[in-house]
Amino acid sequence: MTDVLVVAELHEGSNRKTTLSAITFAAQVASGTGGAFDILAIGEGSGAAAEQLAGFGARKILKTEIAGGFFAEAYAATVAKAAEGYGVIAATASSYGKDLLTRVAAKLEAGTAPDISAVSTEGGELVYTRPMYAGNVIGKMKVLTDVQVVTVRQTEFAAASAAGGSSPIEDFAAVTDPIAERIELLGLETVESERPDLAEAEVVVAGGRALKSAENFENVLEPLADALGAAVGASRAACDAGYVAADLQIGQTGKVVAPKLYVAIGISGAIQHLAGMKGSKVIVAINKDKEAPIAQVADYFLAQDLFEAIPQMTSEIKKIKAAG
Amino acid sequence: MKILVPIKRVADPDNANKLKVSADGAQVTSEGLEWKMNPFDEWSLETALRLTENAATKKREGEVVVVTIGPKDATVTIRQGLAMGAERGILVEGSDDQLDANQVASILAALVAKESPDLVLMGKQVVDGDSNVVPQTLAEKLGWPTANYTQSLETGDEGKTLSIRREQDTGVATLKITGPAVLTCADRILLPQAVKNGITPADFEYPKAEGGRYASLKGIMAAKRKPIEETSAAALGVEAGPSVSYVGFELPPARSGNTQFVESVEELVQKLHSDAKVV
Numbered sequence: 001m002t003d004v005l006v007v008a009e010l011h012e013g014s015n016r017k018t019t020l021s022a023i024t025f026a027a028q029v030a031s032g033t034g035g036a037f038d039i040l041a042i043g044e045g046s047g048a049a050a051e052q053l054a055g056f057g058a059r060k061i062l063k064t065e066i067a068g069g070f071f072a073e074a075y076a077a078t079v080a081k082a083a084e085g086y087g088v089i090a091a092t093a094s095s096y097g098k099d100l101l102t103r104v105a106a107k108l109e110a111g112t113a114p115d116i117s118a119v120s121t122e123g124g125e126l127v128y129t130r131p132m133y134a135g136n137v138i139g140k141m142k143v144l145t146d147v148q149v150v151t152v153r154q155t156e157f158a159a160a161s162a163a164g165g166s167s168p169i170e171d172f173a174a175v176t177d178p179i180a181e182r183i184e185l186l187g188l189e190t191v192e193s194e195r196p197d198l199a200e201a202e203v204v205v206a207g208g209r210a211l212k213s214a215e216n217f218e219n220v221l222e223p224l225a226d227a228l229g230a231a232v233g234a235s236r237a238a239c240d241a242g243y244v245a246a247d248l249q250i251g252q253t254g255k256v257v258a259p260k261l262y263v264a265i266g267i268s269g270a271i272q273h274l275a276g277m278k279g280s281k282v283i284v285a286i287n288k289d290k291e292a293p294i295a296q297v298a299d300y301f302l303a304q305d306l307f308e309a310i311p312q313m314t315s316e317i318k319k320i321k322a323a324g
Numbered sequence: 325m326k327i328l329v330p331i332k333r334v335a336d337p338d339n340a341n342k343l344k345v346s347a348d349g350a351q352v353t354s355e356g357l358e359w360k361m362n363p364f365d366e367w368s369l370e371t372a373l374r375l376t377e378n379a380a381t382k383k384r385e386g387e388v389v390v391v392t393i394g395p396k397d398a399t400v401t402i403r404q405g406l407a408m409g410a411e412r413g414i415l416v417e418g419s420d421d422q423l424d425a426n427q428v429a430s431i432l433a434a435l436v437a438k439e440s441p442d443l444v445l446m447g448k449q450v451v452d453g454d455s456n457v458v459p460q461t462l463a464e465k466l467g468w469p470t471a472n473y474t475q476s477l478e479t480g481d482e483g484k485t486l487s488i489r490r491e492q493d494t495g496v497a498t499l500k501i502t503g504p505a506v507l508t509c510a511d512r513i514l515l516p517q518a519v520k521n522g523i524t525p526a527d528f529e530y531p532k533a534e535g536g537r538y539a540s541l542k543g544i545m546a547a548k549r550k551p552i553e554e555t556s557a558a559a560l561g562v563e564a565g566p567s568v569s570y571v572g573f574e575l576p577p578a579r580s581g582n583t584q585f586v587e588s589v590e591e592l593v594q595k596l597h598s599d600a601k602v603v
Contacts, residue, residue: 011494018493071499072460073469095492098456099472105457106464111426111567114455127571132454136340137352141570182469182502190495199493203602228603236511240534246475246491246512252451253364253511255493261602271340278579282600284592290585299600301585302592309589316593320603 002033002087002126005040007079007104008053009096010070013045015052017200018092020159023056025119025152026090027160032121033087040082040172042066042075050169055162062172069185070096076103077177083108083147088126093151094199105149112149113141117156134252134275154199155258155279191245193232198248201231203261206250206277209237210266210287210306217243220310221265227317233257233277235267251276266306269294286310325386325483325521327372328441329410330432330458331365332392332420333401337451349572351421352452361401363535364447367509370536372445373409374519375479379530385523386483387411389439393431394420399552406547407539413552416560421452423566429461430564431557436466438560441504442483448473448508456508463506471499475512478520 004026008019019039026037036059041050046063053061064078079100083089089104091097093115105112117138118129125142128150132139143149198204205225211217217238225232232248239249250257252275262280267273269285269292277283278297285298286309295301302309335343335354344353361369369390376386390405391414392398398420402413416431423431436444449456456472463470473491480487486501491510512518516529539547557563586592596603 016494069497071497076464095473095494099460099470099492102457102460103464103470106429106461109426109567111424112455112457112461113568114457131576132573133335133340133343133352133452134337134454135576136343137345138574138576139570140572140574141568143568145567179464179467179469182505184500186498186500188492188495188497240511240515245495246510247493247495249511252454253448261596261600271338282596282602283579284596295583296581297579298583299580300592300595301583302587302589303585304589312589313593316589317603320593320597 002029002035003085004029004035004037004088004090005083005086006037006058007089007091007097007101008039008041008049009092009094010041010043010045010049013048015049016094017159017197018094018097018154019053021152021154021157022090022092023160024157025150027057028119029088029126035087038062040064040079042078043070044068054167054169055164056160056167057163057165058167061167061169063169064172064174066174069188071183071185072099072103073177073180073183075100076107077175078172079104080107081175082172086147088148088150090150090152092154094154097151101149101151108147108149109145110147110149111143111145112151113143114151115153116150117153134271135278153256155256191247195225196229196231198231198233198250198255198257201257202259203228203230204233204257204259204280205230205263205265206233206235206267207238207243207265208235208267209241211238211243214243220307224263224310224314224317227314227321228261230263235273264294264298265310267294268292269297325376325443325479326439326441327376327386327388327443327445328436328439329365329369329372329388329390329405330392330444330446331369331390331401331405332362332450333359333394333398334362334450334452336360337363340451345573345575349574352573359401361404362447362450364449364451364509366536367511367514368445368447369405369408369410371477371509371513371519373537374524374530375477375521377409377524379524379528384409384411389414389441391416391432391435393418393423393428402552403547404539406550407543408537409543412550415552415554417554417556424568425455425457425461426567427564429458429465430562431560432458432462433465434560434562443504444506446506446508448510459506459508466506468505469501470506471501472508473510474507475510476518477507477513479522
């Protein structure tokens with residue numbers, strides 16, 4: 001019997017959808033071992049966030065209000081204290097989960113299973129599956145310590161849906177940590193977008209260096225994304241060149257996506273990029289160079305100049321959508 | 325300013341799709357692949373070098389110590405770091421494919437206690453295990469703050485304070501950190517003006533780069549004479565045992581491999597609509 005504590009990810013007083021993937025994992029472990037799961041909502045707006053999570057089947061929800069934005073040092077001591085009595089502490093492997101849970105694990109002297117893609121129970125023990133070597137090897141591992149800390153890959157654990165019921169909510173007192181006094185969070189710049197979140201989108205349109213400028217991203221690629229109802233992503237080269245914000249980078253460095261449709265535009269497909277998108281269901285590559293490595297993972301490949309192909313594709317897609 | 329930079333050798337990451345798994349699934353084999361410095365470690369080393377030089381006069385203004393944990397052969401990777409410009413190296417003799425994050429962080433913590441650096445700058449992850457666990461674990465063991473995925477960095481007060489912009493999934497956070505600290509770097513740290521140390525003229529621009537600086541011939545010659553200290557976990561008094569264990573490895577299922585080359589946008593869209601049914 002293993003009880004799981006899910007650490008919710010809050011942003012601006014609300015849960016990020018990442019939280020729901022960690023709940024799916026926790027429910028799997030709890031049902032596989034005959035245990036239960038609880039959720040810790042920690043941060044600014046924890047009360048409202050806890051309310052949002054009350055219908056997901058948790059035994060109880062703990063809430064801790066901590067003002068100011070997130071940095072791991074401000075939360076880790078509280079999470080470590082809340083972790084007492086649980087066998088598994090879990091969050092999604094977003095930058096939040098990686099920052100925070102790894103520190104929590106160190107405080108608890110617990111082993112970590114990072115960025116896992118699956119969990120199973122073998123002989124009463126939890127076995128974690130995780131991609132390694134930019135997704136070119138799949139490893140299976142166990143955590144040997146009494147407490148196990150786990151971060152889960154969002155694309156591999158579907159978002160939990162509310163099952164009804166109403167988990168009781170309890171206050172949990174914050175614990176201060178002297179390390180936190182050495183960090184001052186001065187601000188967070190976010191790029192607001194009407195488009196779907198990259199990690200959750202069903203369609204992703206991603207551009208590479210061949211787009212040549214931020215203006216071309218906006219005027220050539222984004223209309224296609226909007227016609228498809230897609231999120232916009234980018235290769236490292238496009239982010240480094242400043243064509244789009246760094247948080248749109250897809251790959252081993254950056255976000256991992258697995259949409260139903262991935263359209264790679266002017267992306268050659270370095271191994272580090274493939275690591276972030278080769279789990280997509282259908283991959284389309286549009287690239288002048290037929291020999292580009294993206295061809296190794298593409299289902300459909302159009303060898304054409306993107307500045308001709310993309311506006312034409314945008315209008316073809318609009319026609320289909322209009323025909324409904 | 326003194327900076328400790330942990331580096332690890334990895335099987336050539338640009339050919340990671342040529343890795344194999346032994347027949348019993350017990351290990352990953354990288355036969356035929358060259359050893360390279362973990363790229364994220366190389367970027368951190370580049371950052372450390374930028375922090376400890378006057379880039380305009382090419383004069384070193386601090387000390388960078390590179391450390392690796394591995395067999396004797398891994399000395400080659402230390403020499404690469406010394407050839408790029410680091411002052412000295414430390415080899416902690418041991419296995420480089422059996423230690424887990426807790427053991428590595430324990431060894432590094434012992435070295436930090438011995439060396440007292442102002443900063444530890446390290447790769448956010450090693451491209452073999454892809455874990456991103458050691459930096460935060462080390463920081464916690466030391467009682468130090470961390471900035472993960474630093475995209476730009478400016479030191480003040482002779483390196484005691486750090487003004488940092490760090491990438492996270494929700495945007496870019498601006499932090500002020502009182503050192504010493506453990507930092508990891510994002511790709512953007514290599515941009516021409518991402519690192520400022522108060523010594524290099526503020527308007528100086530590094531050349532655009534996708535990795536660390538190349539070693540010059542002079543650097544390679546000098547590296548041969550730079551000191552490399554050899555030690556071991558036992559000599560450092562580290563007895564940490566493993567906290568995780570790998571039970572097996574396999575290769576991922578290949579994608580279909582049936583790439584359809586289409587001739588026109590009409591054909592592509594029609595296939596996405598009628599065959600794949602994703603539009």
